[in-house]
Amino acid sequence: MANKPNSNSSLDLKRRQLLKLAGATAAIGGFGLTTGLAHASxxxxxxxxxxxxxxxxxxxxxxxxxxxxxxxxxxxxxxxxxxxxxxxxxxxxxxTLNYEVNGYVSEVGGQWIGPGQTAVEDLARQLEVGTFPTFYEGRTVVIGGDGRLEVDLQGTFGTDMTVAGKLSEMSREVPSGAPWKSPRAAELDKLSVGDWLAQQNIKPEDRSGWDASMTLTGGVTPAKMGLLHFLSMINSAGCDYEKLDSIKDSAQGTRFVGGxxxxxxxxxxxxxxxxxxxxxxxxxxxxxxxxxxxxxxxxxxxxxxxxxxxxxxxxxxxxxxxxxPAARAALQRAWPAHSPARKMAMVYSRPFWRDKGLNGHIMMMDGPIIWAWDNSPPNGEIGIINAFLSNANLPSDHETAKRTLTEIFADVWGDEALQPVAYHDQDWGRDDPWTLTCVSAIPPGFWTTHGEALRPPxxxxxxxxxxxxxxxxxxxxxxxxxxxxxxxxxxxxxxxx
Structure with a gap:
């Protein structure tokens, strides 16, 4: 038989509930918060x-x-x-960081999603954030030395597909979530991507393209990126290098409405x-x-x-x-944090380069622009060019950098490029002390040494x-x-x- 409630204990319970409610109310009032985003206490x-x-x-x-x-x-x-x-x-x-101008948004942090990235796609749908394709129709301008070439890459970066196919096949043996468990981990983790590329008899002009592609994907040159890690990245893309390192139907293929x-x-x-x-x-x-x-x-x-x-x-x-624990502490100390990235947005009244059959994409073999692309809003209401920049080849002063870049754009697209309506320069290494690096350029030897300590609580x-x-x-x-x-x-x- 259940015990009858004692009147004194019932009263004590009500007092405790009242005190807890009062404490919770006081706590909420003490946070100094507004609806949505909080302010410092x-x-x-x-x-x-x-x-x-x-x-x-x-x-x-x-x-x-x-x-x-x-x-x-x-x-x-x-x-x-x-x-x-x-x-x-x-x-x-x-x-991720949005730059707002004239009622529109351009991203100056992470921005793309692609095939197989269903988790972020589902989240966007639940939050009612729309998506639209990255613009790539037209010709890309490739600049090397004093030379200039216009080429329709059809939504790719012009990668040698024979070499890409080899990487895709090798990635099948490297699980994306635990590359250190690959049966070839010890062998592959001794090499950088640069070491492996050197064995492929790639032409010098094609090798420069690989260097640029690797810098975009991993934040470092191939010599500093571990082959085992890079193969694990390709494994994430369904073991298809093209889905990792292209625009059309790839990891750079889709953007978010509103940034x-x-x-x-x-x-x-x-x-x-x-x-x-x-x-x-x-x-x-x-x-x-x-x-x-x-x-x-x-x-x-x-x-x-x-x-x-x-x-x-x-x-x-x-x-x-x-x-x-020693293994976890060692992983944190060894984790690379030297790829903070610098990304700019140059804003024009309209995407005028499209009138010339150009897609706004620029690739420089040696210069301040690693890659520039058309980052305009969905219907091209205004024209926005974003670019990853090389700090080694561009002054840190934003006004000087702006002048240098507009002159390059004018050489590529004509004098209309000299009249931007806004400019934003996001140097993550200088502007955000809480972002040590934008991507993790995992070097050779890292995963076989530290991988087991990555996830265990x-x-x-x-x-x-x-x-x-x-x-x-x-x-x-x-x-x-x-x-x-x-x-x-x-x-x-x-x-x-």
Whole structure:
């Protein structure tokens, strides 16, 4: 027979519920948040920040890029409201960033998706963010020395398909999520892509094209990119090099209406007061115990599980007490962070180059432009040229850089190129201290040495971010996949506990 409720215990329960509600209300009021995006709190140091729910959250997520926000969204959809997202920047989006001009958007961070990238495609559909194809119709201008060539590449980068076919076939033996488990891992991880290309008897003029392509895809020359890692990237693309390194029907084939950062902005708006900006995490203590303490610029926060959705090299800026396991700490120290990238947007009143049968794409064999392309809005309402730039061949001063680039564009397209209406120069290495690198140029020997430490949790720390994805690691799709995975890990761990 069930016990009858005791009137005193019932009263105590109501008091506790009332106090918990009051505490939660006070916590929300103390966040200093507005609907959608949060503002920094005045709390600082190690003062404990009240978060309601007995001051211990189920989950804290570090990083409000695509991975962290996807994880938060999944927690929310699963019915878990006991979490916070902490972001060091004053904005969301991580390595995606929109530049707005005249009511239109151009991306100066990550921007493309392609075939097989179903996770980010599904997310966009759920958030009602539309897509449209990258513009490539017409002739590309290739500049080398004093020479100039116009060629219709038909949505490709003009890669030698015989060599590309060899890479595609080799990638079948290199699992994208764990390249170190390839039966040929020890052999392949000794070589750079440059070493392998040197064995293929490629003509010098074709080799320069490979150099440019590798710089675009991996942020470094072939000599610095590990062959094992590059094959794992091709494996993500269905073992088809063309789907990785082209425009038409490839990973650069599709753009987002309103820019790629729109995905993060929409997810952030749905989180409300569960997002805290300008809140870098400086130290994580007791990660090996039941409750973890995160020490931030807005005070200390406690949680049962922590999803670390930031770049592995950025983890080196966080102090861990106790120290992380040796293998994980070694992976973070060795992770390359030297490809921050520089990307510009030159805006014109209209895409006038299309009138000349040109697609706005420029490839320079030796100069300040690595690759330029037409990044105009869907219907060409205004003309926007984006380009990846070489810091070694272009002054860091934005006005000087603008003059240099407009002169190059005028040589290619005519004097109309001398009259841009706006210019934006995003040098990630200088402009964003929280983005150490835009892509991860994994060198030879890295995966066979450190790969096993990439994903296993450390105590109550769950590693997330695009670098941890099973497929499309390094891409926006990989970030979304890692967010789904880390949220699932956290929910399962909480259920078991």
């Amino acid at each position: 005045e709390t600082s140091g190690d003062a404990m920040v009240s978060t309601g729910q007995d001051d211990v959250l189920d989950v804290v997520i570090i990083g409000a890029g695509l991975a962290g926000l996807t994880a938060a969204r999944d927690l929310q959809l699963a019915g878990n409201q006991s979490f916070l997202v902490l972001e060091a920047r004053d904005r969301v989006g991580g390595r 790629s950062q729109a995905l993060s902005i929409k997810m952030a708006e749905q989180l409300g007061d569960k997002l805290r900006l300008q809140c870098p995490v400086r130290k994580i203590s007791d990660w090996d115990r039941e409750v973890v303490t995160l020490h931030t610029d807005q005070g200390a926060i406690r949680a049962r599980k922590v999803i670390v959705a930031i770049h592995p090299a950025l983890c080196n800026r966080v102090q861990f007490e106790p120290a992380l 450390c105590g109550n720390l769950i590693w997330s971010g695009t670098e941890t994805a099973d497929i499309w690691a390094g891409y926006m799709d990989g970030a979304v996949r890692s967010g789904h995975q880390s949220a699932l890990q956290a929910l399962n761990a909480l259920r078991r506990a």
